[in-house]
Amino acid sequence: MKDIDLTTIVGTNFYVASEDGDKVFTVVRDSINRGDKINISFGKAKVVTSAFLNSAFGRLYGVYKEPEIENHLSFTNLTNNYSELLNATKELAKKYYTKPEAFKNVNSSDVD
Amino acid sequence: MTILVENIDCDKTGFNRLSSIYEKIITSTDSDITLDFSRVSWFDAHMSSPCGAILEKARNSGKKIRIINLHEQVETILAKNGFLLEFGYKQVVDGHASTIPYKKFKLNGKDEFIKHIELDLLAHRGFTETKDKECVLMNIFEIFDNAVVHSESLEGVFCCGQLFPQKKNLDYNITDLGVGFRERIFKSRSITFNSDIEAIKWAMVGLNSSKTDRPGGMGLRRLQDYMIKTKGILRIVSYKGYIKVTSTGISEETLDAEYPGTVIHLGFHAKIS
Secondary structure (H helix, E strand, C coil), X not given: CEEEEHHHHHCCCXXXXXXXXXXXXXXXXXXXXXXXXXXXXXXCXXXXXXXXHHHHCHHHHHCCCHHHHHHHEEEECCCHHHHHHHHHHHHHHHHHHHCHHHHCCCCHHHHC | CEEECCCECCCHHHHHHHHHHHHHHHHCCCCEEEXXXXXXXXXXXXXXXXXXXHHHHHHHCCCEEEEECCCHHXXXXXXXXXXXXXXXXXXXXXXXXXXXXXXXXXXXXXXXXXHHHHHHHHCCHHHCCCCCHHHHHHHHXXXXXXXXXXXXCCCCEEEEEEEECCCCEEEEEEEECCCHHHHHHHHHHCCCCCCHHHHHHHHHCCCCCCCCCCCCCHHHHHHHHHHHHCCCEEEEEEEEEEEEEXXXXXXXXXXXXXXXXXXXXXXXECCCC
């Protein structure tokens, strides 16, 4: 198991920008492809946004099946708020990648 | 040209009046504009955010603006929050610690913005009893991030707040002068709406996002849920669209004049120790 502090990837303890989430996505994707197991720490987070989490972790659900992600990726030092936001991100991503065409419609009631 | 300003509240009338002032300024052939405040007996201090934004935009287009005939109490509050500094007035010390200063942030100024939220808002006496400051910070930053990513606002982001101890309200406004919801969604998703209200409501649905290559769209929904849960008020103004969300429901109205950007108003239920 490899421990990764998010700040070392993002370069700041503000985990807010989609572009920074993309950097995390690349690191996690490469780790999963190598078969590594990684543990991501939110310990230094000052603020986290849904945009960051969608880019960093939500996109993984478009590449891998959920058990594969769960098997390779774990999280530590999440506050209740971050944990709740991360769970919401995962649920949104699962819906999005299960039925992406529904998200292209103007009315999103199809995907609820 | 002299424009007679009326009372400015944080409501539909207040936004209509600001939009009308902006329209008059930019359509005037005069470069010298005087805002006469002699009829203003009330100006919601947090409306310094959308007001300051349009005046900055007007100045950037070459207009010279001055403010005259301020009633003493209006001058005092707008000098306390720093709004009047750019118009030659002196800063007044806020002895009651009721203001959240009027500040401008560049779109790349996220560090300064977070510092402002932590020091000026979350540490404010109207917030001392609020337990979930982390949640407030997350939600407010979502707004700033939306402005950064989507607004294309050249002027940046304008913020201001005010505590009303009697009413136990802490009001805070964030303004950008970007393209607004309707154009933003059209540009990214090619979805057309019949009105600005429709576009705002589309963005408020939890799963709708202007991003097309990944999931998104949770920010505004979560902010809305938070304000409802804490019995606060959320107002969103974007061009002609005006939406107010409270725990009892959502109301929508069309502005008579177009506000040239987006304003998010957060009306927190203040807990004062």
